[in-house]
Amino acid sequence: MTIVPRPPVPFHTPTPGFAGRRWPCRVYPGDPAQAVWVRKDLRADLHRLEGLGPDLAETVVLCASEMFANACAHSRSGEPGGRAVRTLSMPTAHTLHLSVIDNGARAEGPSRPQIPRRRTVKEWEEAERGRGLLIIDALATSWGTRAVVDFPLCQGLGRAVWADFTLTGANSNGGAR
Template sequence: MIADPASFTGVRRRIREQLCAWGRTELADAAALCVTELLTNVHRHVPSPACVLTLTRLPGGGVRVAVADRSHVVPVAGPPPGACEERGRGLLLIAAVADRWGTTLTADGKQVWAELR
């Protein structure tokens, strides 16, 4: 897929639909937020907007959302931004709603993921 903000609404809708189909409606809002933030990071910080989004069921009823891109630059959560700053909250939001999150380096780039239970 292409990390284009114009497509994020449709992506969130599909994530919610899939989680409802899996009987995990309670995770839909958190998963949608994580996907939006991960895709936004690709859009803003990776030279190519091409990426792969995956949603995986985890044993025990959780889900893992992941976005893989072609950059080897690992995202780092910085200090909380000031109240008037427009950027810098994405990874902090993911950390707040996910049970775990991280980055896995791959031969072609990286995959940034969040697990929700």
């Protein structure tokens, strides 16, 4: 009798996306230096997803980094002891849903994230900040914000900034609109 070994399964076998797929939530301290871990963990989570080209993967990572930076800069997540939560799921077989949940609005800040619109061309040229949501708006299929708990007595408990990305095929390099 001849024994024939099975060929090894490649380590990078893609896994198909499916409606209802969820990755574990990841919680990070609300320190901007943690953005490197947000990016690294997200790349690891997306690594084997079938239909996610390298350009779209980097687009998702960039948007997550911007969301996390905004949570640290503009919410109580950036205060001592603050945290931000990153979630990742697939509501449909071709849609990737990313969100970053913060600890709620600071007393002095705006109550919800918004794109700065009242700037002159010169102000935009000189501005060192304020482009994160513009980047997300340009790269995601859709995006928005929502309260973590939609109940009047729970206002201020946190806000989720979310973005959806369309998977366009295993050999695709894009997906941004």
